[in-house]
Amino acid sequence: MNDQEPNVLLGYQSQRLQDLIEEILHCCKERTSHLSKKFDIPEAELRCLMLFGEERYLTAKGISQKLDVVKSRVTKIINGLIHKNLVESIDDPKDGRIKLIGLTPQGQRRSKEFSAIMTDLHQKLLLEFEPEQRKMVISCLEVLRSSMEAVKNQMVSGFDLYRI
Amino acid sequence: MNDQEPNVLLGYQSQRLQDLIEEILHCCKERTSHLSKKFDIPEAELRCLMLFGEERYLTAKGISQKLDVVKSRVTKIINGLIHKNLVESIDDPKDGRIKLIGLTPQGQRRSKEFSAIMTDLHQKLLLEFEPEQRKMVISCLEVLRSSMEAVKNQMVSGFDLYRI
DNA sequence: TCTTGATCGTTCATAGTGTGAAGTATATTA
DNA sequence: TAATATACTTCACACTATGAACGATCAAGA
Numbered sequence A, B: 001m002n003d004q005e006p007n008v009l010l011g012y013q014s015q016r017l018q019d020l021i022e023e024i025l026h027c028c029k030e031r032t033s034h035l036s037k038k039f040d041i042p043e044a045e046l047r048c049l050m051l052f053g054e055e056r057y058l059t060a061k062g063i064s065q066k067l068d069v070v071k072s073r074v075t076k077i078i079n080g081l082i083h084k085n086l087v088e089s090i091d092d093p094k095d096g097r098i099k100l101i102g103l104t105p106q107g108q109r110r111s112k113e114f115s116a117i118m119t120d121l122h123q124k125l126l127l128e129f130e131p132e133q134r135k136m137v138i139s140c141l142e143v144l145r146s147s148m149e150a151v152k153n154q155m156v157s158g159f160d161l162y163r164i
Numbered sequence C: 001t002c003t004t005g006a007t008c009g010t011t012c013a014t015a016g017t018g019t020g021a022a023g024t025a026t027a028t029t030a
Numbered sequence D: 001t002a003a004t005a006t007a008c009t010t011c012a013c014a015c016t017a018t019g020a021a022c023g024a025t026c027a028a029g030a
Helices: A004-039 A043-049 A060-067 A071-083 A105-127 A131-162 B004-039 B043-049 B060-067 B071-083 B105-127 B131-162
Strands: A057-059 A087-091 A099-103 B057-059 B087-091 B099-103
Touching: A004 A043, A004 A105, A004 B004, A004 B105, A004 B131, A043 A060, A043 A071, A043 A105, A057 A060, A060 A071, A060 A099, A071 A087, A099 A105, A105 B004, A105 B131, A131 B004, A131 B105, A131 B131, B004 B043, B004 B105, B043 B060, B043 B071, B043 B105, B057 B060, B060 B071, B060 B099, B071 B087, B099 B105
Parallel strands: none
Antiparallel strands: A057 A099, A087 A099, B057 B099, B087 B099
């Protein structure tokens, strides 16, 4: 009895968790595509624009790693941004292979606008909670993220059990 | 003083929240593409396969709403699944316009396999927490989701403030 | 019955995301 | 100097997604 009950609960909870994650994912996706349309910039280019925090220049390779896409994809993204006059590419004076990608003044403006909106959005999100709750939500997400990492590693190593 | 301090905290917390959500998003994306590769089925088709819970048949329109994509997209997804012999389409006997999409035996097997993996994955995720924590995480996500909804509605109505 | 309009699904053009192989140009090093 | 490694580009391909135009079918009303 004390053996059956927890399993039922666990099953129920995991289903609930799955649904919740899916809903949150969907909400984030909507938000991203909404902003992309408002800004009239493709999502990937917007994401790229956000990488220049205080950095003066980034390289294609660095962008590729930060965005977690292959280099050829970065070429396309950068070309799009250059075309929109949001970034410019100059040759590295020390190494002819490397191109340094930097924000144009216009790009900096865009980038700041966008990050202001994102910050505002997440502040609004926090304000939906009581002040005491906020810390808890964040630490919850922190644990959730670590757990996801952990489970991912479990999966990647032991996934072959599920291979058909 | 008592006016400055909370704002700093809020700013810090909202940045943390933003980063966490991004990381979680990225983790979920990886998980999805990982499973799609393992199953050798495109993500959209996998998502579609999962819609048949206990339902015998779905219509293209219904799938379109559940997946939140336009109808023409559904046509493509269904064609892919038919090609893989995972679903089949029959004419509605009462209404010649409607096509009923149902899982083939193979499709049912695939669907069950996949949902078993998903359930298992989320159970593993829960097991990373202490039993007392689990309830809390879920209720946290519940509130987060509602808050996201709420903020989304705020944004959609008042977003023009940010228009350039 | 015959239009009119609505609904359902399809086709096609277009855009965006992303990969991977092959290639060019430039370092680095043996 | 020749082999190798690195940085980026080009190109072909596959997947995701939208929206307009279209044909077929249904549901009413004149």
